[in-house]
Amino acid sequence: MIANYGYKDGSGEYYISIDTDKCIDCAAERACLTACPKQMFEIIEDDYDDQVAWIKKPNCRTLSYDCADCKPSSGYTTLPCITACTPGAIKHSW
């Protein structure tokens, strides 16, 4: 399952998508949890009883602000969450 967390508003589209099939048996030992400087990732049990990561609810409405520090204009060339997720489950839409 592809789970998209985020929103679209007047200023643009901001989604972090998580491919839960790649996330279930995490090969990176849940590195996303500590990689994100804002600690936005969390492990939950989803509706199909799988243990997967999601984005904490309040962050889903503020992604454009929350991720601003990691985006290229602030010096990062790669995003910490995407780098940490070696199975490649995490994607950003913007």
Next chain:
Amino acid sequence: MNAEVNAPTAPEKKEFWRWQESVWVDETKDWKTAKIVTCGIDVGSVSSQAVLVIDGELYGFNSMRTGNNSPDSATNALAGIMDKCGMKQEDIHFVVGTGYGRVNVPFADKAITEIACHARGANYMGGNGVRTILDMGGQDCKAIHCDEKGKVTNFLMNDKCAAGTGRGMEVISDLMQIPIAELGPRSFDVDVEPEAVSSVCVVFAKSEALGLLKAGYTKNKVIAAYCQAMAERVVSLLERIGVEEGFFITGGIAKNPGVVKRIEKLLGIKAMETKVDSQIAGALGAALFGYTLASKKAAAAAA
């Protein structure tokens, strides 16, 4: 404590945004002869539904406006339908809560997200050909892609912004002083189809709508421009998860042809028809999940 603040009391005025509440029971069935009775409760931000499923088949539902708190709304929704068919709470084997207030359903055996429930409900209502589901709720908008079993394969939910939600439509209905159920039909009663209002934001769309009225647009034409904007917005959400044939719309706005017809036109796909009230999809899905879980439990007990 500084508690002298009183909520502004609503003056006696017509509530144009108010939509119809409803109760329905399938009179051809008898729950007393059923093996398993399950219930799904969907406590949304705006509306709450209770759906009864007997032996995996839809039996009845109650749809009403959500009150001040989730537990009461859940209780009232369930009481409404139980009264109608003379059922007591102990007659129900399994209750699943879903929706925004799902963790606050006091008598629920399990809580499941509305994403999974809508997919399951749509799969029942529209059959196993359903692939793309759009749920336009009161305060959010969900785009879901599912497989032939009604299992979610891709989804997104937008609850950050009122644009593209029922709440956004209620704002316009109030602004235009037109009952919400009339918005759709009125939006087609225009000389030429106007362009969509340019503002995505509901707050800005409101000022834009007033400007259009001033510029000589009829109310119907302003409504049409707003419906078009709403359609364009939800279509962009659907495109993110990928649109496939077998398109099903759930939630309150499914009842607004002004938005639905425009979405169909933009996508070039017709939405599937259903005889059942589109607003109950989430609660129905929850009740069906309840049926699966209750069956497993019964099988385990028998073994």
Next chain:
Amino acid sequence: MITAGIDMGSRSVKVVLLEELDVNGAPQLKYGVKKVHIMMPGDLDQDVSAEKAYDEALAAAGLKREDIAAVFATGAGRGQVAFAKEGVTEMTSGAKGAVFMFPAARTVVDVGAEEGRGMKTDAEGKAIDFAGNEKCAAGAGSFAEAMSRALQMTLKEFGDASLQSDKTIPMNAQCTVFAESEVVSLIHASTPKNDIAKAVLDAVASRVCAMVRRVGIEGEVVLIGGMVHNAGFVSSLKNAMGVDTISLPDMPEYISALGCAMIAAERQH
């Protein structure tokens, strides 16, 4: 030489007439005549409002249209000002005006009725970088205005009320429409008005601050635009940005019109 700058905002038209004087051989600028015309939603067409505000400004200064060397327009509706010779962006005019008022200003924050933005400027008042959101009401004055209405307060009272609170209540809703319901539930829960006001202004400030951070905070920080009049917002913004002082011009809503008139003067040389 006299030039005019017209700032066509979403809610109001601001006009500044600027005279360039020659004092002992050194050119000096004198501004002072200003005129504002508030537009209501669905009011007169924007071009009519601009004409009206401009004529009133000229009349107040005892000038005629032919006395003005050049009229430039700025703001979201600058394209509507038919009699303007040129249009400049709000970023260009806002940075120019802010640096004129505060020469050390390098970070300019502009919060008006329907938009909020952050700009980085050089010593000449030239905008180098900016970030803003013009398409969502959440990061602008209208968010605070809608919430003050729910509390049955004016925006000014709302700002003053927030200064009386030291509580930090997070607002969950980002959208203005949803936040209205959230404020109503806070009222129902007997939350003191002061605390609600602070929660709302903190929320706007944090969004504005996030935009400013995208361009970086450096040098003197100046706030322009109508929200300067809201003391509660200024205080919330200071906290959010983590700065001790934010410079506030005395005629904050006219800074863009002033900058615009200055650019008009420069381009006549």
